[in-house]
Amino acid sequence: MSREIDYGNLMHDAMRGLIRKVLLDVADRGLPGNHHFFITFDTSHPDAELADWLSDRYPGEMTVVMQHWYDNLKVTDEGFSVTLNFGDAPEPLYIPYDAIRTFVDPSVEFGLRFEQQEGEDADEDDTATVDAAEDNPPKTPVTEDKAKDAEIVSLDSFRK
Template identity: 70%
Template sequence: MSQSIDYGNLMHKAMRGLIQQVLEKVGQEGLPGNHHFFITFDTMHPDVEIADWLSDRYPDEMTVVMQHWFDNLEVTDDGFSVTLNFGDSPEPLYIPYDAIRTFVDPSVEFGLRFETQDDEEEDDAEEAPMQEMVEDDPDDEPPRKDAEVVSLDRFRK
């Protein structure tokens, strides 16, 4: 048995389960009201399936929008597939939950951001001085980095 509880991985699993539940409901009932999603994912994830021209155009990450038109939404325990329109060219996509970097519903100011291993290493390097300061003052807690809400400003026009 391990010596600690891995809250970061447990939280990521729970957040991905939330995305799965939301997409399952949308698949059954459609998008209610003004809800819509900005989903940013790692295009280089080994299980992502997108057209070659999309992976060439977006070699690292891609943000897709599920709003006015989408088709063939199928949700599984590992990810989801959907057909989206790219300039009057419908393209099927498969996105595993593990590839998702952000999931945002700006209509209700809700967002999830998943840290990557590279992000965590950069954060650890940047937070080293902060950790020392926190240890000197026991009343302050170190900032949590496993899950955070994404700023919606980057998605607004």
């Protein structure tokens, strides 16, 4: 019986731990300087919690921005909850770490991308970016434009 080290899952766990530590720091001390986050997540993940109108509007994935206005940031071992402002409508969200597809801080050109598991559909038509910053209504997809200068770490380079 041979056993293999699952580097892919170990790397995902480490990357999610990094996100957790960053969010814990932000929950305790706020966003420092120009730091802000673009977080893309799977809105259909069974543990994700968001308003029906948001999941109807973004049935595949959605990118939220944590920058000027956010409230009630609570970080757990499994995910985080936060209230964001969607066009003057504050909405609570719960995002499990397993649902996160990308985490980008463009202020320092840092980004993480979680590769989808085989069998998951990547439907670009369901991808949207929502700028949840103060007084900004939802926008059309801009994820790639906003994050294009960030260094994205992809697990594909570590696979055989």
